């Protein structure tokens with residue numbers, strides 16, 4: 845799972861203009877999203893520098909939250 849988080853962080857930090865940060869929970873979401881899929885907030889930080897910083901932070905910090913992907917049956921097939 846840690847490697848996958850790094851891959852995602854690399855993808856986001858290489859193209860931060862395609863993503864934005866939820867102003868409430870800090871999730872990184874696709875720029876086209878109208879509301880945050882994790883907390884349903886509708887305010888976002890679109891600064892690419894902030895998005896890239898958040899991606900790198902998430903790659904190195906231990907995981908502490910459950911997101912909507914964790915509630916899908918497919919996510920149980922992934923291993924650490």
Ligand SMILES: [Zn+2]
Pocket residue numbers: 866867868869870871880881882883884885
């Ligand atoms: Zn959110």
